[in-house]
Each structure stands twice: as structure tokens, then as C-alpha cells.
Amino acid sequence: MKELLDHLCQLARLELSPGEREEFARKFSDLVGFVDAIKELRDESREIPLQVPKERMDTAPDEPREEPCKGELPRSYRAGHIGDLEEGEV
């Protein structure tokens, strides 16, 4: 289970601290057991339905918002980072 968790963390771009790994693995194992019930009910006779019904597949044309977005993040929120980049530190 710990190896599986490491692999999943890598895929999901997450990390578990050493202190929480064991407890997390135990609870995760319980959860996998919980959803495993679905495998016992295997039913391949049904087609997998479309997420979006066929009649709704045609999307509406893109239209601009009537009102412009407001509330841009304050400049100070990112100024330091932009400055670092401009100084060629990357």
C-alpha cells in the first residue's frame, strides 16, 4: 500500500509527511476496500453512457462576457516574483 501511495502521490503532485504516512495508508486502504464492492458487481452488458447526452453535444458559440471581469490581483502579490525573473535568476 505504501508503494502504491507513493506512486499516486507522484501522479497527483502531492507529498505525505513521514509522520502521516502510516495513518494515511491505513485509512486509504480502508477506502479502497470500501469502493472495491463495485468490482463484485461487474456488469459489462451495459454500454458506458456518454457524459453529455447526444442532443446536447452541440455547444453554443463563444460570446464575450457582457461585463468585464474586475478585481485583478494586487500587483504587490506577484511583483517580487516578476522582479526575480527579470533579473535572470532562472
Add this chain to the structure above:
Amino acid sequence: MKELLTLTAHELMAKFAAGEVAPEEFYALQMRFARHIEPKVRSFLTLAEDGVSPPDVAARDGALWGVPVSIKDLLTTTDFPTTAGSRILEGYAPPYDATAVKLLRDAGNYFTGKTNLDEFGMGSSTENSAYFPTHNPWDLARVPGGSSGGSAASVAALQSVVSLGTDTGGSVRQPAGFCGVVGFLPTYGYVSRNGLIAFASSLDHVGMLARDVTDIALMMNTVGRPDKLDATSQAPADADYLAEMNDRESVAGCTVGVINQMMDPKLVSQDVLVACEVAIRVLENAGCGVKRVDLAGVERLLPCYYILCPAEASSNLARYDGIRYGAGFPADISRTLQQHYRAVRSPGFGEEVRRRILLGTYVLSAGYAEAYYNQARRVRHAITEGIAEMFEGVDFLLLPTSPTTAFGLGERIDDPVKMYAADICTVTANLASTPAISLPGGLSPDGMPIGIQFIAPQKHDGRLLALARLYEEHAGTGYSVPPLVAEELAGFEE
């Protein structure tokens, strides 16, 4: 004047119309009491400041003009931060209002603030908020339910008249049941999801909480509108939910199906079973037919839900990479991009969110997707068909909102499987995309509210409200002020 705080929205609007109280006067009173009781209940992540402008008089004909509304902090707002109950979005200032919020704003509503929730809506107790848990106004040692626990508590504790919540697997109805208020889940697509921070997009609904069914109809008249900014919007443009609620002919002699599997004493507590049996008698006395029906595959509901939901969540929450949203600035440029993602996401998400992202990643990963995800999609389809078949024999379904009354704070937080079991009665409506409503069904012997749930076929929202109103009139178990709140109100100096 403080007695006005216990009124419903429509009663309050009658007072506004008669000139007995001005909306701005009531709002000021509302906010003073909300602040007074907040340290006990902790419904809000952000409470509105003083000095809010009065609503636009031009919108005076709006369905809920001047009524204070609280908003679950999973819906974007331009005048309050939107955190989704997560550290990763702490201080996030969205550049636009969610469509439902905008419709309320345009209709002349006051906002009391942003309510607490389980992080990204993932939980059934509001204990998974990254900030603090909310307490049940009926018993501060118990949970208010979740994930819209802050919204339900704010309505029950007289901190707002109505509230906007969201419901992915019962997140409006279950807390409504635990707090003794009304919680409504509209048909999927009847309220726009534009501006709802996505958790599991095929199951997410915007819903609402109020003290009676009439207020729900008024809320639907405001927010239940088509929206070109939501590709799944399918709300009728000219629906009048208040008129549909008052159309008694539409429910005269209707048949209500009681799902046998949801009345199993092994699943549901004795107190809740008794309340359901009383609700059945109420319906019979109101002239409805009652029929016992079977729902096949009840054992598949929760595994199906807890595969689809984390699968969609793992995809939706991939956007929180510390670059486009939330924490992550200024970046430590000594790190690689992958290290940056992990450094932001790992402390930014709480334990339950990380667990669901990892479970979703697992059920979608190569070699497992067929066994889990595709199988769950087939099961969902079968459940939807099964529910549609049931509605060929009955008009509505009745079941408990939750198998138990509100449980204690901390009682289930360390056992996710036990926590998930609380959703057994509510996930059906989300999986089948049908409307559902939870109504107060009386109190248990230890004084805790019990929720009674009705489900209707897709797009029968107005008719469901008509049945709910019929039940409400005959049951006599509507909203009452929790004793602790009544005590606080008595000692509150205006």
C-alpha cells in the same frame, strides 16, 4: 423589533411592504445578532462589514428584495474573499460573481457573509474546513452536517434568513436535516454552476436553505434561471415556482413511494424510522396514496458515488498548482516546477481532500479505470434508469434525509468510511440528477431535528415544492428556533 429575526423571508417582505420596517434597518439588526451569536455557532468564514449599501430600489419587485442571504464559500463573490474552506485559496479574490450570486445581487438582496464548509465541499460534518468546525445550533457539541453546515447553521441560528448552498452528494439536504431547516436540491442544470468552485462537475448542484418551502420557491424564482455561462444549464426561462408550489391540483391524490431499503432498521436509527412513519401518516391524511417500493442495488450507491466523485475531484483540483490560483507566490525559484507543485499542493490541501484526490487518481489510473471508474459509470446509469422506472408507478419518493440525527463533533472524523455512510440517503438524487428536498420532520427524544426527504422525477421541481408545501401544512413540524438560539435572542440587546 428583534422578534423579526425569527420570520421567514416572505413574512419579512410583507413587513417591508407595509412599511413596518425598512430593509436596511432589518439588515443592521440581522448583522448585530449574527455577530452576537457567531462565537458560539461559527457559521461564517467571512461576515459582512458595516456600511453595506442598501439594495437597489429599482429591483424592488424582485422575489426576495431586501432579504439578507448568506452564501456558501464555494460560490465566487467579488465583495468577499472566496476560500472554498481551503488554505490553498486563502484570501482569493475572484474577479466575478457566481451567476446565482449575481442574480441575488441584482434582485436587491443583502449578503450577510460567506459560510463555512468542508474543504471544497468534501465532507458531511463541516469538520473538514481548513479553518474551524461549525457547531450545530441545537447542540453545540454536535456537527451541523455538511458540507453546507455553515449555511444551515446560519439559517437555523437566525444569522441570515435564507442561504445559498451547494450539494454534490447531500451537502444541502443533510445539514438542513441536522439543523431543522428546509434544504432544496434542484434538478441538475436548473441553477447555474457558473462561479461554483468545481468539486465533481457531473454531480455538483447549487441548492438553497430556508425556514420554509415558500422561501425556497422565492429563491428558485430568483436563481433558477437559464445561463449561457453554464453549458449544462437547462432551466426553463419562464418558470414560476411560487405559482407551481401553490398549485394543489398538481399533487391532488398523488402517490408517494416509500423506499423499503431506506427504511431498514439495520441502516436507519429508530428515532428516524419513527419520524418517517409519522410522515407517511401525514401524507395519507393529506390525501396522498402511499406505496412501498424497492430500489435495487442500494449496496452499490455509496461505492459508485465514492468512485465517481473523487475521480472528478482529482481532475478538477489539478488546477490548484500554485501558479494560476491561490498560495504559491512569490515562488521559490530554486525549486523545479514539479517541486513547486508539490510544495504548494501538499500543505494547501487538507487530509480529506488529499485522500479523495489520491483515490480519484487511483480509480482513473491505467489498469484500474475499467474496473472502477467505467464500472461506476455503468452503475450510475443503471441507478438512473431504476429511479426513472420507479417513477412510472409513483409520483414521488419518500426516505429519510440521513440515517441518524446529528452526530457529535469529532465522533467520525477519524473514520472516513463511517463518515461516508452518512450519505447513503442523499446520494441517489445526485446520481440520478433529480430534484429533492429535506423538510423538518420533528425532533428526536433527545431534542435533535430529523429530516424527511422527498425526491421527484427530473424537471418536476415545481411539483416537488407543491408536495413539500402540502406536507409542511399538514405535518406541523416546521422550523422552530433552537432553544440555545432563543436564549441568546432573549438576552440580546438591540
